[in-house]
Amino acid sequence: MKLPQLTVVGGGQMARALVGGMIQQGVLDASKLTLIAPSSNTRQWWAEKYPDCRTMEGSTNEAGESAYASCEIVLLAVKPHIIAPVLSDPNVDLGGKLVISIAAGVPLATITAGVGHSRVVRVMPNTPSLVGEGAAAYSTAESVTGSDIESVETMLGSVGYAVQVSENQLDAVTGVSGSGPAYIYLVIEALADGGVAAGLPRKTALELAAQTVRGAATMVRDTGEHPGLLKDNVCSPGGTTIAAMRVLEQNAVRGALIDAVNASAARSRELAK
Numbered sequence: 001m002k003l004p005q006l007t008v009v010g011g012g013q014m015a016r017a018l019v020g021g022m023i024q025q026g027v028l029d030a031s032k033l034t035l036i037a038p039s040s041n042t043r044q045w046w047a048e049k050y051p052d053c054r055t056m057e058g059s060t061n062e063a064g065e066s067a068y069a070s071c072e073i074v075l076l077a078v079k080p081h082i083i084a085p086v087l088s089d090p091n092v093d094l095g096g097k098l099v100i101s102i103a104a105g106v107p108l109a110t111i112t113a114g115v116g117h118s119r120v121v122r123v124m125p126n127t128p129s130l131v132g133e134g135a136a137a138y139s140t141a142e143s144v145t146g147s148d149i150e151s152v153e154t155m156l157g158s159v160g161y162a163v164q165v166s167e168n169q170l171d172a173v174t175g176v177s178g179s180g181p182a183y184i185y186l187v188i189e190a191l192a193d194g195g196v197a198a199g200l201p202r203k204t205a206l207e208l209a210a211q212t213v214r215g216a217a218t219m220v221r222d223t224g225e226h227p228g229l230l231k232d233n234v235c236s237p238g239g240t241t242i243a244a245m246r247v248l249e250q251n252a253v254r255g256a257l258i259d260a261v262n263a264s265a266a267r268s269r270e271l272a273k
């Protein structure tokens, strides 16, 4: 399935990852994209990267044309506190459009009230969408149709894994997979630092660390084995890994990750207020 005309509000990091991923995966033609961005640097970035797309500073241009007139889907990719000002702009008429928000914490009820109808989907994606390895969850408001869900699944499925959840689970999703790439980048950076400390060149240490994280993730996903068992398989009796595991447990890495996920989920709940 090819996506219809799409208008994206906000051209920052997550829009670049998600929409860029959809263009690269071939489900969206750049010629069907209108990107609204108040920053000229952002518009220039999109125009250079995807010359066929249309960029606009606001919801209308000097000729009075609306950024929304010909689109079927609108993707809200601005920061959570910008959602309300965007939706209260008198030039923004989202009647008859499927509206998708990726703003962390902003409830469906807030978006449907601002949009004026409930053909609205709330998504929590993540930035590895850019390379086709995203992880996303979504929840729908009441007027969303089967074909709308098909569009959302096409968008998210083209750039990785997608799952429908109940809205009250989206804060937890944010804690695990929305914010999650940042935790793993920290782990990769720290593993590479450890390799450098132990004598490896930086580049070699970073390649080994990144491939190890990728390999371990693929093992969990493809074998279906419990991660605890896969961990045990690495720990030879009296060997190197169990010595390292003891250090990780002494430093409460497990508890720190659990607390990190919960801190992100709690912040997501706070953003709803």
Ligand SMILES: NC(=O)C1=CN([C@@H]2O[C@H](COP(=O)(O)OP(=O)(O)OC[C@H]3O[C@@H](n4cnc5c(N)ncnc54)[C@H](O)[C@@H]3O)[C@@H](O)[C@H]2O)C=CC1
Residues within 6 Å of the ligand: 009, 010, 011, 012, 013, 014, 015, 036, 037, 038, 039, 042, 077, 078, 079, 080, 082, 086, 102, 103, 104, 124, 125, 126, 127, 178, 179
């Ligand atoms: N960065 C991430 O990994 C993830 C972000 N999100 C959500 O995505 C949304 C965007 O986050 P980022 O891309 O990280 O932020 P960002 O700051 O990189 O991008 C937001 C963009 O919106 C633009 N903007 C501000 N006011 C605007 C307006 N009135 N109309 C159009 N554009 C406007 C800004 O100039 C900026 O380029 C947030 O709501 C966030 O919660 C969700 C999942 C992951």
Ligand SMILES: O=C(O)[C@@H]1CCC=N1
Residues within 6 Å of the ligand: 104, 174, 178, 179
């Ligand atoms: O940090 C944030 O608020 C956004 C939402 C999830 C990932 N980045």
